[in-house]
Amino acid sequence: MLAGAGAGVAIKLARLMHLNNDYVFDGKEYDVSNLIVTTYVKAKDSVREGEISDRLKEQFRILNRNKPPDIKAGRHCTDPVLCEFYDLCNPGTPAGHVSRRPRIGSKRLERLISAGITSIKRIPADFPLTKRQRRATDSVKSGKPFISPGPEHAWLAGKRYRSC
Ligand code: SF4
Numbered sequence: 001m002l003a004g005a006g007a008g009v010a011i012k013l014a015r016l017m018h019l020n021n022d023y024v025f026d027g028k029e030y031d032v033s034n035l036i037v038t039t040y041v042k043a044k045d046s047v048r049e050g051e052i053s054d055r056l057k058e059q060f061r062i063l064n065r066n067k068p069p070d071i072k073a074g075r076h077c078t079d080p081v082l083c084e085f086y087d088l089c090n091p092g093t094p095a096g097h098v099s100r101r102p103r104i105g106s107k108r109l110e111r112l113i114s115a116g117i118t119s120i121k122r123i124p125a126d127f128p129l130t131k132r133q134r135r136a137t138d139s140v141k142s143g144k145p146f147i148s149p150g151p152e153h154a155w156l157a158g159k160r161y162r163s164c
Pocket of ligand 1: 084
């Protein structure tokens, strides 16, 4: 039996719907049956009611504290995404600082900083970056957003939006 049965509902079967991140739009028609996939949730994969209760208690305990947890700023501020509180926890780190470069590994970050390169705009063209990192870095340097030349771009370009 899955979690939720304690609320008086006998759940015999549960399915999780989510976006298929392997789906690639062909630029013509959306294949919704491929874009959205459903997965059966087996009882062995579900979270026990007691576990949910324990997690909630722990979260409320932390939320009720007078002071926030003493966690120092670090890699978790930008990886996997730039935290919305970055400026609060990282005062003195200017916009365009290499540490704000999302998903840059700690080794690469250390290499840049130890070479005296603190601005994304000063990352040399021959500094080893992944294709995506290079693209984002070039975008910061040029001040121009990157727009994929893929089929979705061509599809969007042909669309008109209704105005109210
Ligand atoms: S910036 Fe975000 S992730 Fe980093 S310490 Fe502050 S709250 Fe935590």
